[in-house]
Amino acid sequence: MSKPKLPVPLCPAILDGELSRAQAEKLAALFRALADPARVQLLSLIAAQPGAKACACHFTERMALSQPTVSHHLKVLREAGLLERERRGNWLYYHVVPERLAIVSATIWPPTARRARHG
């Protein structure tokens, strides 16, 4: 009951009509999670690990950021549904949630968007 990670779109695609204020806020919140270079780099770093998982200790040294700062960014990404973590002993392993990224991608440029071109 605590894992609402269904791949259900949060709102219509941007180009598929006028978005309500609430829909725009949901979308913007997701974009805001991606609006920091450190977080984008973290995502790519995690995705590049074998098995697409990585323990948090690995990031601090690679990113030239303090441990609290990395922890903060991981939390933001996790709260946006882009990241999940699991405990393995003392370490926490993070992995990307591809369904979530796919949703964001489709909201920006869905397959149905091509028919909406107006030249």
Next chain:
Amino acid sequence: MSKPKLPVPLCPAILDGELSRAQAEKLAALFRALADPARVQLLSLIAAQPGAKACACHFTERMALSQPTVSHHLKVLREAGLLERERRGNWLYYHVVPERLAIVSATIWPPTARRARHG
């Protein structure tokens, strides 16, 4: 010479390997342009107009924002390459740049990403 709007990707996809700091900053800058509800709503509003174009005067009343604020958001979207404008007499008509949105979408979730799934 002043319109570098070629549909060339700005960096590899997020999940296609470790992004450099510079690549992550380019991407984050693009996401930051989309990280405000007003700007997301503006995009959908412009795209929903007939011909996907609209004069700026139309937005101020619809968005409950002052005219300078709307102008500011339009500038941010334009500098991100997501919007372009053309003058028609006294009015400025804005239109979305679909190629730019397609690039952002593909960077988040490219067609090649599906093969990178690790279960």
Next chain:
DNA sequence: GCGCAATATCGACGCACGTCGATGCCCACC
């Protein structure tokens, strides 16, 4: 249960950004 190691949380600081009123610029019209 005690110490250690990995990570999260807290409080504070500084900067970036959204917002607005006032003002300037550009174009059409007379």
Next chain:
DNA sequence: GGTGGGCATCGACGTGCGTCGATATTGCGC
């Protein structure tokens, strides 16, 4: 060429957020 309207720019204010050091929490091993 003077006037009016549409839009951009400027300056200022308040808030949000990235960053860090210090501290708390959690789990492992002895």
